[in-house]
Amino acid sequence: MLLPPSVQELVPVGHLAHFVRNLVRDSLDLSAILADYAEERGYPPYHPVMMTALLLYAYCQGIYSSRRIAQACEQRVDFMAVTALQQPDFRTISDFRKRHLGALGALFVQVLALCEQAGLVKLGHVALDGTKIKANASKHKAMSYGRMKQREPELAAEVQKWLEQAEVADAAEDEALGCERRGDELPEWVASKQKRLAKIREAMAALEADAAAETPATVSEPQPCEPPTDDTGGFEEAATPTPESPPPATPAPPDKAQRNFTDPESRIMKTPNGFEQAYNAQAAVDADSQVIVAAGLTNAGNDKQQVTPMAAQIETNTRRTPKEMSADNGYCSEDNLEELERLGIRSYIATGRQKHGTASATKKGAERSDTRVRRMSRRLKQGGHRSRYRLRKQTVEPVFGQIKGARGFRQFHLRGLAKVAAEWQLICLAHNLLKLAQAGPVLGRS
Numbered sequence: 001m002l003l004p005p006s007v008q009e010l011v012p013v014g015h016l017a018h019f020v021r022n023l024v025r026d027s028l029d030l031s032a033i034l035a036d037y038a039e040e041r042g043y044p045p046y047h048p049v050m051m052t053a054l055l056l057y058a059y060c061q062g063i064y065s066s067r068r069i070a071q072a073c074e075q076r077v078d079f080m081a082v083t084a085l086q087q088p089d090f091r092t093i094s095d096f097r098k099r100h101l102g103a104l105g106a107l108f109v110q111v112l113a114l115c116e117q118a119g120l121v122k123l124g125h126v127a128l129d130g131t132k133i134k135a136n137a138s139k140h141k142a143m144s145y146g147r148m149k150q151r152e153p154e155l156a157a158e159v160q161k162w163l164e165q166a167e168v169a170d171a172a173e174d175e176a177l178g179c180e181r182r183g184d185e186l187p188e189w190v191a192s193k194q195k196r197l198a199k200i201r202e203a204m205a206a207l208e209a210d211a212a213a214e215t216p217a218t219v220s221e222p223q224p225c226e227p228p229t230d231d232t233g234g235f236e237e238a239a240t241p242t243p244e245s246p247p248p249a250t251p252a253p254p255d256k257a258q259r260n261f262t263d264p265e266s267r268i269m270k271t272p273n274g275f276e277q278a279y280n281a282q283a284a285v286d287a288d289s290q291v292i293v294a295a296g297l298t299n300a301g302n303d304k305q306q307v308t309p310m311a312a313q314i315e316t317n318t319r320r321t322p323k324e325m326s327a328d329n330g331y332c333s334e335d336n337l338e339e340l341e342r343l344g345i346r347s348y349i350a351t352g353r354q355k356h357g358t359a360s361a362t363k364k365g366a367e368r369s370d371t372r373v374r375r376m377s378r379r380l381k382q383g384g385h386r387s388r389y390r391l392r393k394q395t396v397e398p399v400f401g402q403i404k405g406a407r408g409f410r411q412f413h414l415r416g417l418a419k420v421a422a423e424w425q426l427i428c429l430a431h432n433l434l435k436l437a438q439a440g441p442v443l444g445r446s
Contacts, residue, residue, distance in 0.1 A: 007021075020437075033048045046092065123318065124324065
C-alpha cells in the first residue's frame with residue numbers, strides 16, 4: 001500500500017463500529033476516567049477514549065472476555081476501525097475494565113439521556129421484570145452450615161493426623177539425608193486441606209455473623225417510677241441487687257444456611273434449568289422502543305423488594321415518572337401497589353399466576369376484603385385481552401432474550417455484588433447503544 005489505510009475505509013460507512021467510536025469520542029463525558037491519567041509516567045498508555053469505545057463495542061457484539069476482545073483486535077477489521085489498528089493485549093483490557101468498572105457502569109445514564117434526546121424514551125408504559133443470571137461460581141462450591149459443623153472437626157482431625165505424620169517423616173528424612181538437603185516442607189495435599197479448613201471456618205464465622213445481625217435486640221421491661229410501699233404506708237427497704245443474668249447466647253444460623261466459597265455474595269436461586277448459583281438482574285423497559293430505563297441487581301431471589309428502588313431509579317435517571325407500569329405476580333403486594341399509587345403511576349401487576357390466554361388469577365385470600373390487590377385483580381379482569389398488562393411480555397421479555405440469546409450473556413464474569421451490578425449496567429448500556437444505533441442517523445452517525 002502506497003498510503004496508510006484510514007479507519008473509515010476498513011468498514012462501510014454507517015457501520016456500528018463508526019457509530020460507537022464517534023459517540024464515545026464526541027457525546028460521552030469521560031472525565032471520571034480521564035482524571036486518572038493526569039500524570040504522565042512510564043510508557044504512554046492506550047488512549048482511555050479508545051479503550052472505552054473498544055469495551056462498549058465488544059459488549060455490543062456479545063464479546064465479553066478480555067482474551068477474545070484482544071483476539072478480535074488482531075483479526076477483525078471492525079475492531080480495527082474502533083482501535084485505529086492498535087492491538088492492546090488482554091491484560092491491558094482486563095486491567096482497564098477493573099480499574100474503571102464503576103465509571104464505565106455509570107455511562108448507562110449518559111447513554112439513556114442520548115436515547116431520550118433521540119425520542120426513544122416516552123415513559124408512557126414501562127414493564128418491570130427480573131431474570132436469574134448465573135454467577136461466576138459453581139453451586140457445588142457452596143456448603144450448608146450443618147455440613148460445615150460436621151466437616152470442620154473431621155478436616156481438623158485429618159490435618160492434625162497428617163501434620164504428625166509429616167513431622168515423623170521429616171525427622172526420618174533429616175536423619176537419612178543430612179542437613180544439606182531440604183526435607184521439612186509439608187506435602188501439597190496437607191496444605192490443600194489446611195486451606196479448605198480455613199475456608200470452612202471463615203464461612204462458618206460469616207454465617208454466624210449474619211444470623212447474629214438478623215436477631216432483634218431484646219427490650220428491657222419498663223421499671224416503675226416509684227418504689228412500692230408496705231401496708232403501713234412506709235417505704236419498703238430496697239431489695240438487694242441480684243447479679244445480672246448473662247447475656248443471651250448468639251443464635252447459631254440454621255443448618256440449611258449456605259455460603260459459596262468462590263463468590264460468597266451470590267445465592268442459590270431457582271431458574272428454568274433448576275437451581276443455580278446466581279444473581280437476580282432487574283430491568284425496567286420502555287414499551288415504545290424497548291430501551292432499558294433502569295437497571296438493578298440483587299442477590300435476593302424474591303422480586304417483591306425491587307419495585308420501590310427501580311421506580312426511584314427511573315425517576316433519578318430520567319427525572320420523570322412513567323405513566324404506567326406493568327409487572328408479573330412476583331412484584332404484587334399491598335406495599336408495592338401503595339407506593340406506585342403514591343408516585344402517581346398507574347400499575348398493572350398480576351395478582352396471581354396467569355394461564356396462557358386468560359386474565360391473571362387472584363391470590364388466595366385476596367377476595368376477602370377490599371384491598372389494593374383485590375382492586376388490581378378487578379382492573380385486570382375488566383380489561384381482559386385489551387388490558388395494558390398485555391404489554392408486559394412483549395416489552396421486557398424480548399430484551400432478556402436479546403441479551404441472553406442474541407448476545408450470549410448467560411453468566412457473569414466478575415464476582416461480588418458491587419462488581420456484578422456494574423457489569424449488569426454495562427450489559428444494559430450496550431443494549432441501549434444498539435437501540436440508539438438502530439434509530440437512524442442520530443448524533444452525527446457516520
